[in-house]
Amino acid sequence: VLPYIKFHSFAVFIHWLLSLLCKPLVLEALPSPASPARMALPNQQQVDYPSFKLVIVGDGGTGKTTFVKRHLTGEFEKKYEPTIGVEVHPLDFTTNCGKIRFYCWDTAGQEKFGGLRDGYYIHGQCAIIMFDVTARLTYKNVPTWHRDLCRVCENIPIVLCGNKVDVKNRQVKAKQVTFHRKKNLQYYEISAKSNYNFEKPFLYLARKLAGDPNLHFVEAVALRPPEVQIDMATQQQHEAELAQAANQPLPDDDDDAFD
Numbered sequence: 001v002l003p004y005i006k007f008h009s010f011a012v013f014i015h016w017l018l019s020l021l022c023k024p025l026v027l028e029a030l031p032s033p034a035s036p037a038r039m040a041l042p043n044q045q046q047v048d049y050p051s052f053k054l055v056i057v058g059d060g061g062t063g064k065t066t067f068v069k070r071h072l073t074g075e076f077e078k079k080y081e082p083t084i085g086v087e088v089h090p091l092d093f094t095t096n097c098g099k100i101r102f103y104c105w106d107t108a109g110q111e112k113f114g115g116l117r118d119g120y121y122i123h124g125q126c127a128i129i130m131f132d133v134t135a136r137l138t139y140k141n142v143p144t145w146h147r148d149l150c151r152v153c154e155n156i157p158i159v160l161c162g163n164k165v166d167v168k169n170r171q172v173k174a175k176q177v178t179f180h181r182k183k184n185l186q187y188y189e190i191s192a193k194s195n196y197n198f199e200k201p202f203l204y205l206a207r208k209l210a211g212d213p214n215l216h217f218v219e220a221v222a223l224r225p226p227e228v229q230i231d232m233a234t235q236q237q238h239e240a241e242l243a244q245a246a247n248q249p250l251p252d253d254d255d256d257a258f259d
Contacts, residue, residue: 056130062135065106157209
């Protein structure tokens with residue numbers, strides 16, 4: 001029986017139908033000692049350890065592609081090129097429970113490339129929503145990305161990431177980030193250039209998917225030395241603001257946080 005999904009265009013429907021008939025995703029339940037998760041993607045070799053489809057969404061220019069390729073190649077991409085459609089990157093981590101793989105689906109943030117976006121969300125098992133702390137509009141668009149994602153992928157673990165915290169002229173202050181509290185998401189501030197908090201989103205998702213809060217990475221991901229040194233005193237202040245804001249009442253509207 002096919003699931004009921006609301007399609008916003010005929011092109012989305014055709015993409016979804018072809019994905020089922022021609023190059024289906026093969027998924028099993030979440031991993032357990034008796035039945036680990038498996039995922040086979042088109043033109044990619046299936047692995048014999050747990051693997052999951054991770055969808056990364058957010059406005060164009062927020063650093064999604066850089067985020068993924070920083071892990072895979074250890075190289076920060078200085079030149080930004082809008083992602084056309086989607087790229088799938090297999091990313092492995094070694095944990096105390098064995099290897100785990102995320103198939104990272106890097107979707108287009110540019111609206112002109114968004115016609116098939118719903119089709120790429122199908123079978124997503126976890127997600128990262130990314131915004132740029134130096135661009136207020138990218139944070140204001142987070143609710144839209146969350147709504148569209150949850151319309152297709154229900155009840156999956158989601159991490160909200162505020163990228164580029166190494167930049168001093170940030171427009172979205174730590175205390176102004178409240179959306180994750182409203183939707184029960186995990187939030188991390190990260191920086192591609194300085195490697196700050198770069199593995200935390202993956203560790204959080206791995207723990208949620210494995211159902212093991214004690215799971216941890218036992219091997220560091222190969223990253224090149226940071227291109228900039230983050231001001232840790234300033235970032236610690238931001239983290240303190242986040243902790244303090246967590247004890248404050250939520251604003252009625254996200255725009256209220258910017259007053």
